[in-house]
Amino acid sequence: MNRRRAALAAFVLIVLALVPAFAGTYQTQLLTYGLTLAIAALGFNLLLGYTGLLSFGHSAYFGAGAYAVALMMRYWGIASMELFILGGIVFSAALAALFGVVCVRHTRIFFAILTLALSQVLWTLAYKFFWITGGTDGLRVPFSKLTLLGGLVDFPGADAFARFISFYYYYVLVVFCVCVALMWLIVHSPFGKTLQAIRDNETRARFLGVRIWRYRWLAFLVSGIFTGLAGILWVPLNGLTTPDILYWPQSGKIVFFAVLGGFRNFSGPIVGAVIFNYLEVYAIAATEYWQLMLGAILIILVTFLPAGIVGSAARLGERFKRKERASA
Amino acid sequence: MEIVALQVLNSLFYAAVLFLIAAGLSLIFGVMGIVNMAHGSFYALGAYITAWSVAAAAGAFAPAALFIFLPLGAIAVALIGLAIEPTLIRPFYRRPEEYQLLVTFGLLLVLDDVIRLVWGGTPLTASRLVDSFGLVQVGGLPYPVYNLLMIGVGIAAAAALWAFVYRTKFGVLLRATAQDRRMAAALGIDVGRIYVLAFGLGCFMAGLAGAIVVPSQAAVLGMGVEVLVIAFVVVVIGGLGSLEGALVGALIVSALRTITIQFWEEFELAALYLIAAIVLLIRPTGLFGRKA
Amino acid sequence: MTLLRTEKLKKHFGETHAVDGVDFIVNEGEFLSLVGTNGAGKTTLVNLISAFLAPDSGRIFIGDRDITTATVHERIRAGIARSFQLVNLFDDLTVLDNVALAIFARERKTQRILAIAERDAAVTGEASKLLGEFGLQAKSDSRAGGLAQGERKLLDVAVAYALRPKLLFLDEPTSGVSTRDKARIMDTVSAVVRGGGITAVVIEHDMDVVFKYSDRVVVMHEGRFLADGPPEEIRRNSDVARYLLGTDV
Numbered sequence: 059m060n061r062r063r064a065a066l067a068a069f070v071l072i073v074l075a076l077v078p079a080f081a082g083t084y085q086t087q088l089l090t091y092g093l094t095l096a097i098a099a100l101g102f103n104l105l106l107g108y109t110g111l112l113s114f115g116h117s118a119y120f121g122a123g124a125y126a127v128a129l130m131m132r133y134w135g136i137a138s139m140e141l142f143i144l145g146g147i148v149f150s151a152a153l154a155a156l157f158g159v160v161c162v163r164h165t166r167i168f169f170a171i172l173t174l175a176l177s178q179v180l181w182t183l184a185y186k187f188f189w190i191t192g193g194t195d196g197l198r199v200p201f202s203k204l205t206l207l208g209g210l211v212d213f214p215g216a217d218a219f220a221r222f223i224s225f226y227y228y229y230v231l232v233v234f235c236v237c238v239a240l241m242w243l244i245v246h247s248p249f250g251k252t253l254q255a256i257r258d259n260e261t262r263a264r265f266l267g268v269r270i271w272r273y274r275w276l277a278f279l280v281s282g283i284f285t286g287l288a289g290i291l292w293v294p295l296n297g298l299t300t301p302d303i304l305y306w307p308q309s310g311k312i313v314f315f316a317v318l319g320g321f322r323n324f325s326g327p328i329v330g331a332v333i334f335n336y337l338e339v340y341a342i343a344a345t346e347y348w349q350l351m352l353g354a355i356l357i358i359l360v361t362f363l364p365a366g367i368v369g370s371a372a373r374l375g376e377r378f379k380r381k382e383r384a385s386a
Numbered sequence: 387m388e389i390v391a392l393q394v395l396n397s398l399f400y401a402a403v404l405f406l407i408a409a410g411l412s413l414i415f416g417v418m419g420i421v422n423m424a425h426g427s428f429y430a431l432g433a434y435i436t437a438w439s440v441a442a443a444a445g446a447f448a449p450a451a452l453f454i455f456l457p458l459g460a461i462a463v464a465l466i467g468l469a470i471e472p473t474l475i476r477p478f479y480r481r482p483e484e485y486q487l488l489v490t491f492g493l494l495l496v497l498d499d500v501i502r503l504v505w506g507g508t509p510l511t512a513s514r515l516v517d518s519f520g521l522v523q524v525g526g527l528p529y530p531v532y533n534l535l536m537i538g539v540g541i542a543a544a545a546a547l548w549a550f551v552y553r554t555k556f557g558v559l560l561r562a563t564a565q566d567r568r569m570a571a572a573l574g575i576d577v578g579r580i581y582v583l584a585f586g587l588g589c590f591m592a593g594l595a596g597a598i599v600v601p602s603q604a605a606v607l608g609m610g611v612e613v614l615v616i617a618f619v620v621v622v623i624g625g626l627g628s629l630e631g632a633l634v635g636a637l638i639v640s641a642l643r644t645i646t647i648q649f650w651e652e653f654e655l656a657a658l659y660l661i662a663a664i665v666l667l668i669r670p671t672g673l674f675g676r677k678a
Numbered sequence: 679m680t681l682l683r684t685e686k687l688k689k690h691f692g693e694t695h696a697v698d699g700v701d702f703i704v705n706e707g708e709f710l711s712l713v714g715t716n717g718a719g720k721t722t723l724v725n726l727i728s729a730f731l732a733p734d735s736g737r738i739f740i741g742d743r744d745i746t747t748a749t750v751h752e753r754i755r756a757g758i759a760r761s762f763q764l765v766n767l768f769d770d771l772t773v774l775d776n777v778a779l780a781i782f783a784r785e786r787k788t789q790r791i792l793a794i795a796e797r798d799a800a801v802t803g804e805a806s807k808l809l810g811e812f813g814l815q816a817k818s819d820s821r822a823g824g825l826a827q828g829e830r831k832l833l834d835v836a837v838a839y840a841l842r843p844k845l846l847f848l849d850e851p852t853s854g855v856s857t858r859d860k861a862r863i864m865d866t867v868s869a870v871v872r873g874g875g876i877t878a879v880v881i882e883h884d885m886d887v888v889f890k891y892s893d894r895v896v897v898m899h900e901g902r903f904l905a906d907g908p909p910e911e912i913r914r915n916s917d918v919a920r921y922l923l924g925t926d927v
Contacts, residue, residue: 247792247794248790249790251771251795252779252789258771263768266779266783267754267783268751
C-alpha cells in the first residue's frame with residue numbers, strides 16, 4: 059500500500075473520529091447508517107469486483123443478520139451487542155454457506171437469478187412464519203435494551219438516545235475499520251489474487267490446478283459474513299426489522315452502492331454506500347417512487363459511468379498525470 | 387376424486403401461463419444470449435394493461451367480447467419490448483455480461499415502480515371475463531370454461547411456437563442466429579433485425595401470459611418478480627434455451643406447486659427451490675438445456 | 679524413461695475422427711514437435727491429455743499412473759501443464775502476478791487469506807527470476823492485457839512453465855506473431871525449457887521452427903500418426919512431404 063493512500067486513509071479516519079464532536083445527534087446517526095451500509099457494500103464487492111460474480115440476493119444476508127439479532131433478543135432475552143455479533147455472524151455464515159453451495163456452481167445469469175430467487179425464498183419464509191418473525195409488523199430491537207462492551211455501557215433513562223448514538227457511532231466505526239482492514243488484507247492475499255484470476259480467466263485458473271468451485275464458495279461465504287455483520291449493526295439503529303429488509307429491491311440497493319462508487323476498485327463501494335446513504339435521505343426519500351429513481355439512476359450509471367465515481371475519478375487522475383508527464 | 391380432476395385442470399392452466407413465460411425467456415436467451423431480468427415485469431405489464439382495458443371497455447363491449455383485450459394486451463407489451471430493445475438492450479451486446487444484467491435489473495426496478503405509479507397499489511381484476519364464459523361440469527363439480535379455454539390457448543401457443551421456430555423461414559433464421567451469430571451475419575442475415583423481433587416475440591409471450599392469468603387471478607404489485615422466480619425454476623428444470631424444456635418444466639413445476647400448496651402452503655416457494663437445487667446438482671443444464 | 683503413454687486414444691466429433699486410436703509415447707527430457715495440417719487432431723490430442731476433453735475410448739498414463747479419468751486438478755498435480763493457442767492470461771493482473779499465481783498454485787498457497795501476496799519473498803523472487811529468463815522482466819508491473827502479442831505468448835508459456843511441470847504442452851507458441859518474433863520466442867522457450875530439464879511437446883505449424891528446434895517430430899494426419907522420428911528423417915519422408923508440405927520429394 060503506497061504512502062499516499064495510507065495517508066489519505068488516516069486522514070479520513072481522523073475526520074470520521076471527529077464527526078460527533080461537530081455534528082449533532084441526527085447527523086451522527088445518519089453517518090452511522092452510512093458506515094453499516096459501507097460494510098455491506100464491502101462484503102458484496104468481494105464477489106462482484108474481485109470474483110466476478112454478480113449477486114442480486116445480498117439482502118438475504120443483511121436481513122439474516124438483522125433478524126438474528128431480533129430473534130435472539132426476543133426469544134433468548136440476549137442484550138449484549140457482542141453476543142449479537144457472534145450469533146448473527148454464525149447465522150449469516152450458515153446461510154451463506156448453504157446458499158453458496160447451490161449458487162456457486164453456476165456463473166453469470168444463473169448465478170444472478172439464483173441469488174435473487176433464494177433471497178425471495180427467505181423473504182417469503184419471514185413473511186409467512188409470522189408467529190416467529192412477527193410477519194409484516196416485524197420484530198423490534200430497542201436500543202434501550204442493548205448493552206455494549208460486554209455490559210459496560212447501557213442506555214436506560216430519558217436522554218438515552220443521544221447517548222446511545224454517541225457511543226454506538228464509535229462502536230460501529232471501530233468495527234468498520236476492522237472490516238476495511240480485514241477485507242484489504244483478504245483481497246491482497248494469495249487467496250484474493252486467486253479470486254481475481256478466476257474472475258479474469260476461469261479456464262486458465264483451472265489449468266493452474268485451482269479448484270474453482272471451492273474458491274467461489276469461500277468468497278461467497280466471506281461476502282455473506284461481512285454483509286450479515288452490516289445487518290447486525292444496522293438493526294439497533296433502525297430499532298426494528300421487517301421482511302422488507304429481505305425483499306429484492308434491498309439487494310438492488312446494495313448492488314447500487316457498488317456500481318455508484320465503482321466496483322473495480324477497493325474503496326468504490328464504500329464511497330458509493332456513504333453517498334447513497336445521503337442521496338436516500340435528501341433526494342430519493344423526497345419521492346414515493348424511490349425504486350424508480352434507483353433503477354433509472356442505475357441504468358444511467360451503467361450506460362454512461364460504468365467505472366463509478368471512484369473509478370472515473372481514478373481514470374481522470376491517470377489521464378491528467380499522463381498529460382503532465384507528456385508536457386514535462 | 388373430482389377434486390383431483392379440478393386440481394389437475396388448475397395445474398394445467400398455470401402450466402400454460404408458466405410455459406409462455408419460460409418459453410419467452412428461453413427464446414430471448416437462445417437467440418440473443420441475454421436474460422432479461424425484467425422479463426417478469428413484462429408479464430406484470432400484460433396483466434395490468436389487460437385488466438385495465440377490460441375494465442375501461444366494459445361498458446362498450448359484451449362481456450365475452452372483452453376477450454379481444456387479451457391478445458391486445460400482449461401486443462401492447464410486445465410494442466413496449468420493441469421500444470426497449472434498441473435503447474437498453476442493444477447497446478449492451480458487446481459489453482461484459484455484468485453490465486447486461488445490471489441494466490436489465492435497473493429496468494426491473496423501474497418497471498416494478500412504474501406499475502405502482504400508473505395503477506397504484508390496489509389489485510386490478512378482470513374476473514367479469516371469466517364469469518362471462520360460464521361454468522362447465524367436471525365430474526359433477528363446476529369449473530370455469532375460461533380456464534379450459536386458456537389451457538387450449540397454451541397448447542395452441544406451444545404448437546404455434548414450435549411450428550414457427552421449426553417450420554418457417556424466419557424460424558430457420560432464428561435458429562441459425564441462435565447457433566452462431568457471426569456465421570449468420572456472414573451469411574447476410576440481418577442479425578440486428580432478428581434480435582429485435584426475437585425480443586419482441588419473447589415479450590409478447592410474457593405479456594400474453596399475464597393477460598391470460600389476470601381474469602383468473604388479480605394483478606397485484608410484486609407479481610413480476612414473484613413469477614420470475616418461479617419461471618426460473620421452470621427453466622432450471624427444463625433447460626434454458628429449449629422450448630421442449632420450457633413445456634416439460636412448466637408442467638412439472640406447476641404440478642409440484644399445486645401439490646405443495648395443498649399440503650405445505652408456507653413452504654411452497656422453498657419446496658420449489660429445493661427441487662430446483664437438486665436438479666441443478668444432478669443436471670446443471672436441465673433436462674433439455676444447452677450450455678450458455 | 680517413458681513419461682507419457684497413451685493407448686489407442688480415440689475422440690470422435692460426430693463423423694469426424696479427430697483422434698483415431700493414437701499410441702503416443704513421450705520420453706523424459708525430449709523436446710518434441712507435434713505437427714500436421716489443420717484438423718489433423720493435434721490440439722484435440724493435447725486437449726485429451728490435459729483433461730480439457732474426455733476421450734471416447736483409450737487410456738492415458740503418466741509414468742505408471744493411469745490418469746484417463748483424472749480431473750484437471752489431478753493431472754496438474756501429476757505434472758502436466760499447458761499453454762494455449764489463443765492466449766489465456768489474467769488480463770487485469772500484472773505480468774508478475776500472472777506468474778506468481780502459478781507459483782502460489784504450485785506451492786498450494788492459494789488459500790492463504792491473511793497474508794499479503796506481494797510480501798511472499800520466495801514466490802515473488804522466483805517469479806521475477808523466471809520473468810528474467812523469459813525476457814519479460816521490464817514489464818513486471820504492467821497489466822498483462824496491455825502487452826504486445828509476442829510478449830503475451832511468452833507470458834503464456836512462462837505461466838505454464840512456472841508450474842514446474844514434468845511435461846509441458848505448448849499449443850502453437852508462435853502463432854500470430856511476426857517471423858522475427860517467432861525466432862526470438864522459440865529461442866527463449868527452447869533455452870528455458872531445456873535448461874530446466876523439462877520435457878516439452880510443442881504444437882507447431884511453421885516447419886522451419888520445427889526442424890530447427892526439435893529433437894523429435896511427430897506428424898499427425900486425420901487423427902493418426904503418420905511419421906515419428908528425428909527431424910532429418912521426417913524431412914526425407916515422402917508421405918509427410920505429400921500430406922504436409924504438398925510437394926513430392
